[in-house]
Amino acid sequence: MTDADDEFVPEKPDRLWSLTFPPLVWAVHFLASYLTAAIWCAKAGPQAGDADPVRVAIAAYTVVALTLIAVFGWIAFRKHRTGEATLPHDFDSRADQHRFLGFATTLLAILSFVATVFTALVVVFVGSCH
Amino acid sequence: MSAPEIRQDPPLDDRARRLLKAWETPRGWRYWSAVNNSEVGLWYTIAAFTFFLFGGVLALVMRIQLAFPENDFLTADQYNQIFTMHGSVMMFLFAVPILEAISIMLLPEMMGARDLPFPRLSAYGFWCFVIGGVFVCGSLFFGVGPQGGWFMYPPMTTEYQSGVGVDIWLLGLSFIEVASIAAAVELIVGVLKCRPPGMRLNLIPLYAWYILVVAVMILFAFPPLIAGDMLMELERALDWPFFDASRGGDPLLWQHLFWIFGHPEVYIVFLPSIALVAMIVPTFARTPMVGYGWIVLAAVGTGFLSFGLWVHHMFTTGLPGITIGIFSAASEAVAIPTGVQIFCFIATLLVGRVTRSVCLLFVLAGLATFIIGGLTGVMVALAPFDYQAHDTYFIVGHLHYVLVGGTIFPIVAGFYYFYPLVRGKQLSERLGTIAFWLMLIGFNVSFFPMHLTGLIGMPRRIYTYPAGMGFETLNLVSSIGAFILAAGFVVFLWDVLRPKSKQDLAPRNVWNAGTLEWLAEVPDKPWGVRSIPIVKSRYPLWDQENFVRDVDEGNFYLSDAEETLRETLVTTTVDATPIQCLRVPGPTFLTMFAALFTGGVFIFSTYHWWWAAGVSGVLSLVTILTWLWTGTALIPEKDRKDVGLGLELPTYVSGPRAVGWWAMFITMLGDMTAFVSLVFGYFFYWTIHEDFPPQDARGPGILWPLVSMACVLFAWAATLLAKRFNRQDSAPRFYGSIAAGATAAVVGALALVGACYFHQMDPTRHVYPAIVCALVLWTVVHLAVGVTMHLYCLARRAASRMTSRYDADIVNVTLYWHFMAVTSLITSLVISLFPLVS
Structure with missing residues (x-):
């Protein structure tokens, strides 16, 4: 692709770690869900009998996490669609690098979304610590 | 895609002679002072492979013992030591080190770099690895080997095993973990900062993507184990009761710390091997990899998700149902990215024009075997099934399908693929085919029956079993299979070691591959690459016109070494724009001595020889300080330097643009992870009390x-x-x-x-x-x-x-x-x- 193609790309340089935002959200959601469940079940669970507060908390985390992942995914998808070039984004240009990062991040956002839903589904089916 | 050019060596001009002098490998006894990636990488590979053979022999000894019921070939004590050492050797002394070895050897070549940014650190890591490995393995010959399994669960290892075996394991392997973290630092900085100009993020060889992910994983996975080792050693040496329930401790903390390391570890050994597959498949399919972006998704996604799996090793410890569910869910989710890359490989093979070779046979065997292991993995990720299969031979079958399919077969494929690059001669396709069939058949005959032995109830880690329980035939079949597998390795080993002086040199770029490592001349020169090229494609040897000629004629960067100093380019993390001409240090014995003295601290501590350990520690500190003082952050004779093509670059930078700053940052991230693991311990005790x-x-x-x-x-x-x-x-x-x-x-x-x-x-x-x-x-x-x-x-x-x-x-x-x-x-x-x- 020509250098003229680079005009489509915003001035701001790309960042490698933007790739990790969606899975980082998954990681934080995962850790928060695990810790909430572990602490509740260790401290209050045996007396409380059920784990409803944990379920509510995880539901709230999930709404936040899925929203964030969707936002990151959308931003990334827009990057992937910059300009007119199509996959596999292997040209030696800033524009294709930008598109590539967008594409890979979009895929990671989809994976993170599914993995977060997997975590959330647990409290749909499991209602107690035992 | 055009056919790659095959060229004869041009005669050496003055520039090339200076360059060669700068990168000359030391001769005679000084050879061992080499720090260059090609030497250290080779030693590392040989050492790791030797440990692999040792671990393999241990496996055969176990299979002899288990071939017949109530066999007395080994005592229970010997059997415990041997299965512990088999697991520990294969994981700590082979699987992780071999990935570091291959990466140290080949990563700079794949990126057209002269060397990795910290060659002496690689050499230090290598010597640490050898010393630690020999120390740990040696214990077996004195009958004092560790007996706690490769996971060393307390309280068995803290209260019921008073010998030095556990200490040897804890200190010896902690020492090796330090080497792993050193390699991780080296590889991360290497991938991020030492790419050739033009190699943007979307053009990086897939191998480098995988290695970047794996090195980051090492950084977050190994420190929790180091923290755990520290706690257990404090309990054993000073009686601090971290895992002693009678004084408020809890053995489960060890299980958490061990498996926060242990499960990512599986992916740490799997991803680099699959990275080899990602280099081999396009070459033999004669087409670029299909789904490059999808493979990056797979690598990064697996890297993250693999940290959410550790509790699936602890399903039977009585954890709350919700916790088990959360980890079961993540264990299922990780199958998605793992599967994606396999589909990419299959798609590449389908769209390409596949040429037959032993490499590809091993790749296909690896994929098929790994898929079976992956599917049984999905089975055991389901808690109810796991309750049944836990600690039975079903798990032994599962993990060997994963590790042999995901790691060993691709590595053997890698040996066949890269051997001509490293040694200049090809391995035999005929012997390779024989080895392949022996290994494939032997492996399946040995390990498939284990699923059945497990399902009918045979537990793991028992030195013998009574007759009449239905285990006899299956065990005998497994043992026969193990020896067929071993025969395959003997053929392979013979192929690698057989004298080849009469064999012709392999042609340059023997497989017609498209990536930079195949620029290597035959026989190879120590400079790595004649001039550091500008890269414009994922497969420059296929796509860029006159590429090999331009590299060979020194038409790119750093084709000269005016000051006869070792130099390579540092580029920016994303766009790979050159920012520095980095002087890398040359041969030294300091790294070897530093490793010896550091090893002394760990080894003497095992026997509680505190004075000797202290002296060794001081000597180690002095050596490392000397190394830093004489070899790092040296003030250059000139501020800027012409690196060719009219480009002038600084020879000294500090701060976030410098490789040293990155190394410190990355090391401290790992250090912080170990610290957070200790803090986790504090709060863990809070939750259980x-x-x-x-x-x-x-x-x-x-x-x-x-x-x-x-x-x-x-x-x-x-x-x-x-x-x-x-x-x-x-x-x-x-x-x-x-x-x-x-x-x-x-x-x-x-x-x-x-x-x-x-x-x-x-x-x-x-x-x-x-x-x-x-x-x-x-x-x-x-x-x-x-x-x-x-x-x-x-x-x-x-x-x-x-x-x-x-x-x-x-x-x-x-x-x-x-x-x-x-x-x-x-x-x-x-x-x-x-x-x-x-």
Whole structure:
């Protein structure tokens, strides 16, 4: 692709770690869900009998996490669609690098979304610590 | 895609001769002082492979014992040592090191770099690995090998095994884990900063993507184990009861720390091998990899998700249902990215024009085997099934399908693929085919029956079994299969070792591959690459016109070494724009001595020879300081240098553009992970106790920890000021602030120790004082390192080896102190204030 193609790309340089935002959200959601469940079940669970507060908390985390992942995914998808070039984004240009990062991040956002839903589904089916 | 050019060597001109001189490999006994990636990588590979063969022989010995019921070929004691060593050797001395070995050897070649940024660090890591490995393996021959399984579960290993075996495991392998982290630092900085100009993120070879992910995983996976090792060794050596339930400890903490390491570890060994597959498949399909972006998704996605799986090794420990569900869900989710890359490989093979070769046979065998292992993995990720299969031979079958399919077969494929690149000769396709069939058949005959033995109830890790339980035939079949598999390896080993002096040299780029490592000449020259190319494609040898000729004629960067110094290019992380001409250090014995002395600390400590360990520690410190003093942040003879093609680059940079800064940052991330693991321990004990800290326990109080925190924060601020004063070239103020910082740090350390001492905390009484003292110990040791760094900078400036312009030392030390401040802040706040709110 020509250098003229680079005009489509915003001035701001790309960042490698933007790739990790969606899975980082998954990681934080995962850790928060695990810790909430572990602490509740260790401290209050045996007396409380059920784990409803944990379920509510995880539901709230999930709404936040899925929203964030969707936002990151959308931003990334827009990057992937910059300009007119199509996959596999292997040209030696800033524009294709930008598109590539967008594409890979979009895929990671989809994976993170599914993995977060997997975590959330647990409290749909499991209602107690035992 | 055009056919790659095959060219004869051009005659050496003056530029090439100078370059060759700079990169010359030392001869005679000095050969062992080499630090170049090609030498160290080769030694590393040979050493790791030797350990693999040793681990394999141990496996055969086990299979002889298990071939018949009530066999007395081995005693229970010997069997325990052997299965422990088999697992430990294969995981710690083969699977992880071989990935580091292959990467150290080939990654610079794949990126057209002359070497990795810290060759001496690689050499140090290698020597640590060899010394630690020989020490751990040697224990077996004296009958004192560890017997706790590769996971060393307490309380068995803390209360019921009093011999030195466990200590050998803990200290010997901790020492090797240090080497792994060193390699991780090297590889991360290598991938991010030493790519050739033009190799943007979307053009990086897939191998480098995988290695980047794996190295980051090592950084977050190994430190929890190091923290766990530290706790267990403190329990064994000083009786601090971290895992002793009668004094408030809990063996489950070890399981958490071990498996936070242990499960990512599976992917740490799997991804680099699959990375080899990602290099081999396009070559033999004669087409670029289909779904490059999808493979990056797979690598990064697996890297993340693999950290959410560790509890699936603990499903039967009585954890809450929700916890089990969460980890079961993540264990299922990881199958998605793992599967994606396999579909990409299959798609590439389908769209390409596949040529037959032994490499590809092993790749296909690896994929098929791994898929079977992956599917049984999905089965055991389901908790109800796991309850049945846990600790049976079903798991042994499953994990061997994963590891042999995901790691061993691709590595053998890698040997066949890269052997001509490294040694200049091809391995035999005929012997390779024989080895392939023997291995494939032997493996399946050996391990498939184990699923069945497991399902009918045979537990793991038993030295024998009674007749009449239905285990006999299956075990005999497994043992026969093991020997067929071993025969395959004997054929393979013969192919690698057989004399090849009469065999013709392989042609250059023998497989017509498209990636940079195949620029290597036959026989190869020590300079790595004649000139560092500008890359415009994922497969430059296929796509860029006259590419090989231009590289060979020195038409790209750094085709000369005017000062006969070893140099390579540093580029930016994303766009790969050149920013520095990096001088990399040459041969030295310092790294070997540093490793010997560091090894002494660990080895002597095993036998409680504290004096010898102390002396060894001092010698190690002196050697490492000498290494740093004479070999790092050297002031160049000129500020900028013409690297060719009209480009002038600085020869010295400091701060975030410098590789040293990145190395410090990455090391400290790993260090912080280990620290967080200890803090996790503190809160873990809080969750399992009704009252934590216990009512009658003595704590460190509030005053002393907060005094310590204030002192350390002062020391941190003084370090920041010292950096600024150095830049302003204000020597008195620089010395003043460094001295103030060092003094404050010492006072801070004393205040922390005082907090424990004045409150008469006895770490052997209960786990609460023990974990507080562990956090204090960690922080104090780090403060000691911080003060050493202060004094080092002071001496550097006094010796004019650091100036206001050339200030990498103090800049990196400041970075260390940022992490130090966070460590101190967390330690002090947790131990002083948390008891008030809990």
